Amino acid sequence: MSPTAPPEPSYDHLLPPSWKPLITSWLQEDTPSFDYGGYVVGEAHREAWLLGKGKEVAVLAGSPFFTEVFEQLGCQVEWHVKEGDTFEPVKHVATVRGKARHLLLGERVALNLLARCSGIATKSKRIKDLARSFGYQGIIAGTRKTTPGFRLVEKYGMLVGGIDPHRHDLSSMIMLKDNHIWSSGSITSAISHARRVGGFTLLLDVEVRTEAEADEAIAAGADIVMLDNMEGDELVSVARRLKERWVGKKFLIESSGNITEGNLKERVAGEIDILSTSAVHQSVQHIDFSLKIQMPKSE
Numbered sequence: 001m002s003p004t005a006p007p008e009p010s011y012d013h014l015l016p017p018s019w020k021p022l023i024t025s026w027l028q029e030d031t032p033s034f035d036y037g038g039y040v041v042g043e044a045h046r047e048a049w050l051l052g053k054g055k056e057v058a059v060l061a062g063s064p065f066f067t068e069v070f071e072q073l074g075c076q077v078e079w080h081v082k083e084g085d086t087f088e089p090v091k092h093v094a095t096v097r098g099k100a101r102h103l104l105l106g107e108r109v110a111l112n113l114l115a116r117c118s119g120i121a122t123k124s125k126r127i128k129d130l131a132r133s134f135g136y137q138g139i140i141a142g143t144r145k146t147t148p149g150f151r152l153v154e155k156y157g158m159l160v161g162g163i164d165p166h167r168h169d170l171s172s173m174i175m176l177k178d179n180h181i182w183s184s185g186s187i188t189s190a191i192s193h194a195r196r197v198g199g200f201t202l203l204l205d206v207e208v209r210t211e212a213e214a215d216e217a218i219a220a221g222a223d224i225v226m227l228d229n230m231e232g233d234e235l236v237s238v239a240r241r242l243k244e245r246w247v248g249k250k251f252l253i254e255s256s257g258n259i260t261e262g263n264l265k266e267r268v269a270g271e272i273d274i275l276s277t278s279a280v281h282q283s284v285q286h287i288d289f290s291l292k293i294q295m296p297k298s299e
Contacts, residue, residue: 011083011160012064019152023068026109038101047294048103050094050114054288057086059125060093061160062117065153069110073102084121084160093289100293107291116150117157118287124161124280130261131275136268141166141276143256154281166276167205174198175205175226187213191220205254211238218246224274229257232266239271 050066052058060081067077075098081087096103128140141164146154155165167173174194176187184190187206194204205224206217214225225242227235239253252273259267259277267275 011156014156014159015064015152019065020068020072022152023065023072023109026113027069027072027106030109031105035101035105038105041100041104044100045098046100046103046296048096048107048291049092049294050096051290051292052081052087052091052093052287053089053290055089056122057088058118058287059084059086059121059161060118061121061157062114062153063094065113065117066094066110069106069113070096070098070102073106074098075102075106086125089288096291103291103293111289111291113153114289115286116284117153117160118289119284120154120157120281121161122287123284124158124163127261127264127277127280128162130264131268134265134268136270136275138268138270138272139164139274141274142280143276143278144169145278145282158280161280163280164274172202173205174202175207177207178209181207187216188220191217191222195221207256211241214238214242215245218242218249218251222251224252224254226254226256226276230255231258231263235267236269236271239269243271 052060060083063079063083067079070077075096078095078097079093080095081091081093087093124140124142131138131140142155142158143166151168155168158165167175176190176194181187181190184193187208191204191206198204203223204221205226206222207226207228208214208217209228214227217225227238230238235255239255242253253271254274254276255267255272256276259275260279264275
């Protein structure tokens with residue numbers, strides 16, 4: 001008898017032990033003293049519908065955060081749309097049950113989390129799908145230009161949307177940018193110092209402005225060369241020459257800076273291994289959700 005296949009991993013399995021106290025702190029921030037509105041509605045048990053609205057097809061992302069908000073308030077959430085699935089508005093996405101004052105206590109925190117996380121996932125999926133439609137098979141990645149205190153949710157949204165979240169923090173990969181290089185004296189010196197302390201487990205990503213700087217970075221042992229703010233024919237031709245000149249040398253080429261849906265097509269050359277963009281999370285359009293308490297059915 002063949003063993004039963006394990007269930008598909010859930011995105012919330014990625015979350016670290018520290019994430020639930022974050023929810024607690026956000027609830028504390030939203031109600032630091034008295035809940036005046038909650039006093040008005042009292043203890044009656046009610047059912048509320050989470051509705052996905054807006055004008056476009058969206059990706060649901062952030063359901064663990066939404067659920068945890070209400071579980072900490074003694075409510076139960078039943079999901080009707082799976083995390084990572086798309087839905088068309090208006091959609092009854094979930095049902096929340098609990099005391100009316102607790103539903104309202106968690107409403108804004110839960111909706112804000114879900115709206116931004118789903119917005120990031122929706123934008124990430126759209127950019128990835130567009131790149132694939134142009135024939136690009138490389139990596140689409142976000143950036144570290146995230147909101148302080150909210151990074152976990154934003155990086156999670158990128159993953160649910162199907163792209164690479166890139167490095168999470170200064171400790172998860174060594175990235176040497178212009179200020180590191182200028183302060184160290186040269187690309188070679190900066191890489192040498194970084195290797196000494198970073199060891200063999202950390203990848204080394206080096207930002208360069210010219211083809212000559214890229215050559216120096218590759219020669220010094222960079223794992224990834226970021227061609228920063230190069231665009232159009234220059235980007236493609238420089239990447240192609242680097243691949244040809246350093247054939248047999250293991251490294252990846254990353255393109256970053258001013259990548260949008262509008263100019264994506266000119267960046268998706270096969271010589272570019274990674275396209276990293278902040279367009280998937282900075283100034284992204286949130287997905288419109290609302291939580292509507294249902295009137296109790298008459299006896």
